[in-house]
Amino acid sequence: MDANDIAVHIPRLRRYARALVGDVTAADDLVQDTMERALHKFSLWQRGSNLRAWLFTIMHNTFVNQVRAGRLTTISMSEESGHMDIEVTPGQEQQIQIRDLVSALKRLPDEFREVVLLVGLEQLSYEETARVLGIPMGTVMSRLARGREKLRVLMAGEPVPVLRRVK
Amino acid sequence: MSYGSKPIREDELHAYVDGRLDDNRRQAVAEWLAAHPEDVVRLESYRKQNALMHSMFDAVLDEPVPSQLQVTARRHRRPALPWAAAAAVTWLVVGGAGGWLLHGYRMAQSELPALATLPQRAAIAHVVYTPEVLHPVEVGVEQEAHLVNWLSKRLGTEVRVPHLQAIGYDLVGGRLLPDQDRPAAQFMYQDAGGRRLTLYVRTQEAHGAEATAFRYSSQEKVAVFYWIDGSVGYALSGEVDKAALLRAAELVYRDLNP
Structure with missing residues (x-):
């Protein structure tokens, strides 16, 4: 068990980071910091437990620290900021919807975006998501429901009800 | 419901x-x-x-993994100690040093400040010498072999000069500089638009840390990517955006590790 085992997970860590942070360079910096931490903390990983979930946990903690330290600004609330640094394959309606989703994701508070992405994109189970984020299952479900509803409303272009932050 | x-x-x-x-x-x-x-x-x-x-x-998922991430993984392979012991040692060190300055695997505590000074020294040397019109370097590219021999002798390690023509930067030359308690070298590159990059090189005790991943630091307007490879610390500086500098740093790394 060594760095190779971690390296296998890089593509998925990158996908999640890209969706979470948006900017390609910032996302890869997050992956890199996550890997460095993971390698340093490898002795704390419980052999036989889910390595991928453990890596996502470290990425979550790294992300939270970076946001807190002001090194990473994830959400720009302005309508103009729309552009994410990712190529979209041309395809009329689909492309418009993707663009709407991306801009709606950016406007979602971090803690909602994390849940929506871990469940919807990374297909972690609700239990895994709770463990990765260090929150109870009930909180996962309520953030999932609220996050998805907010995304739906944003994408539909309806006025957004104010979200109460759930801790 | x-x-x-x-x-x-x-x-x-x-x-x-x-x-x-x-x-x-x-x-x-x-x-x-x-x-x-x-x-x-x-x-x-x-x-x-x-x-x-x-x-x-x-x-x-299908994108090639960027080289700086591969570097991180590759460089952390080859544990000479059992993983747990090595990781425990490193964890103490990193825990003490905190966030931004993450370090190579099994790096000794005594050298943490030394690594921290690498991007600073490099950035200072960059802003001092890159505006020079008449004397940007001590030894010009026309005497490249001499430059390399001289700096290798003074630094006490085999110094190699990477070439960056692939991204439009020509070697201008190099110079010897004083670092804290040792000599250092600076190589200067220039593109067709007159933009300059500098590569700062000094010996760096590694205590078994064979290498670190690329680290990024920005000092005023100067962006710096720095890393350790073997017993040598490298810092590439430029007043260019981070992505462009990263491409240059990857090229330097590849050229030095063919």
């Missing part, structure tokens, strides 16, 4: 979207939805969100 004997909870609607219900409950939800068309629309839009996320981001 209820159906039959057991009420349908909002959680289950999401589990339905995510395909995480057992057959019984899936059936119950499906029947309940038949009587709740507005929820069908809502759940369909949640399902669509998942599908769109995949259309948007799955391509990342």
